[in-house]
Amino acid sequence: MSAQSSLAGSPVVAEVDFAAKGRQAGHLRVPQSRDDSGWGTIPVPIVVVANGSGPTMLLTAGNHGDEYEGQVALLDLARTLKPEQVQGRVIIIPAMHYPACAAGKRLSPLDGRDFNRCFPGDPFGGFALSLAHYIDSVLLPLCDYQQDLHSGGTGMDIVASTAGHVLDDAGLQAKTLAMADAFNAPVTMLLREVNAGPTLLAQAEARGVVALSSELGGGGRLNPANLAITRRGVANLLRHAGILDGKPEITTPSRRMTVPDLAHYVFAPCDGIWEAADILGSSVEAGAPAGLLHRIEDPTGPAIPLSYAATGLLWCVRHAGRVKVGDPVAVIARDL
Ligand SMILES: [Zn+2]
Numbered sequence: 001m002s003a004q005s006s007l008a009g010s011p012v013v014a015e016v017d018f019a020a021k022g023r024q025a026g027h028l029r030v031p032q033s034r035d036d037s038g039w040g041t042i043p044v045p046i047v048v049v050a051n052g053s054g055p056t057m058l059l060t061a062g063n064h065g066d067e068y069e070g071q072v073a074l075l076d077l078a079r080t081l082k083p084e085q086v087q088g089r090v091i092i093i094p095a096m097h098y099p100a101c102a103a104g105k106r107l108s109p110l111d112g113r114d115f116n117r118c119f120p121g122d123p124f125g126g127f128a129l130s131l132a133h134y135i136d137s138v139l140l141p142l143c144d145y146q147q148d149l150h151s152g153g154t155g156m157d158i159v160a161s162t163a164g165h166v167l168d169d170a171g172l173q174a175k176t177l178a179m180a181d182a183f184n185a186p187v188t189m190l191l192r193e194v195n196a197g198p199t200l201l202a203q204a205e206a207r208g209v210v211a212l213s214s215e216l217g218g219g220g221r222l223n224p225a226n227l228a229i230t231r232r233g234v235a236n237l238l239r240h241a242g243i244l245d246g247k248p249e250i251t252t253p254s255r256r257m258t259v260p261d262l263a264h265y266v267f268a269p270c271d272g273i274w275e276a277a278d279i280l281g282s283s284v285e286a287g288a289p290a291g292l293l294h295r296i297e298d299p300t301g302p303a304i305p306l307s308y309a310a311t312g313l314l315w316c317v318r319h320a321g322r323v324k325v326g327d328p329v330a331v332i333a334r335d336l
Contacts, residue, residue: 011030013041022050023048025045061149069227088242104220110127118198120133121135148200156219158315161315164191172210179240257315268293272322285311291329
């Protein structure tokens with residue numbers, strides 16, 4: 001496609017030419033009409049590095065704005081990746097849902113939308129739906145691989161993991177697992193979702209792209225250890241695809257796990273302050289105490305004890321102290 005053009009009935013305009021070789025930095029300009037700027041746009045930064053021949057990988061972070069390991073790993077890559085290192089094409093979007101990223105929030109300050117519930121989008125549905133439609137209908141068809149970099153956000157902390165779905169297509173499944181093995185996060189989380197819903201991962205899978213999501217930490221902070229895992233994982237994916245020279249650097253092989261059912265979640269039965277019994281990454285037993293829920297409304301009553309209903313790895317924990325009824329405070333994973 002030519003620069004400065006929109007495609008597929010999308011009002012989004014790319015300042016980069018996806019067919020060009022070399023290194024380009026620009027924006028996806030997404031229309032956002034305001035009272036004081038009827039022709040306003042929100043520019044979403046994008047970097048494309050292409051050279052020679054080879055596959056295309058789309059690397060995205062900032063799908064949720066309060067998840068930082070992926071944003072920083074992709075900013076590093078966007079700064080440093082040189083065309084002469086590349087065989088193929090790398091499309092880097094470090095802060096995809098830009099308004100949420102700029103605000104440091106999971107959801108958009110424009111309209112409260114969760115960007116990962118906006119796919120396949122709507123070209124004229126407002127910022128988030130319009131950008132989702134562009135990514136689905138223009139970018140994904142260019143791609144052989146897609147990696148969406150998430151963390152647990154402000155509310156949760158998660159053992160660094162890539163995340164994929166159990167797929168009906170055995171060939172695509174094998175390629176997805178090989179991609180996850182190459183990323184080499186401590187955990188590869190495989191989830192069976194009958195209807196994976198309106199996520200970027202589900203759209204990529206539907207288009208036959210070898211794709212993964214991830215959960216690379218959380219707590220609304222940038223964890224240096226998880227950032228190191230993310231940086232190495234992204235470089236490993238590019239080596240795995242043959243876009244960069246060399247073999248993936250594998251430390252301990254990734255542990256393949258799943259969260260089979262709701263019994264592996266502990267949910268808050270009411271609002272309160274969560275006091276966890278165990279730290280993230282602990283091995284926990286069914287029936288053991290998960291923690292106490294303290295109710296500020298009832299200073300003379302007992303705290304509410306909650307227990308695990310499954311045995312396994314404490315894969316995800318509530319990070320924020322205050323919880324609302326129905327919030328998960330712990331998620332247990334078991335080995336596949
Ligand atoms: Zn996320």
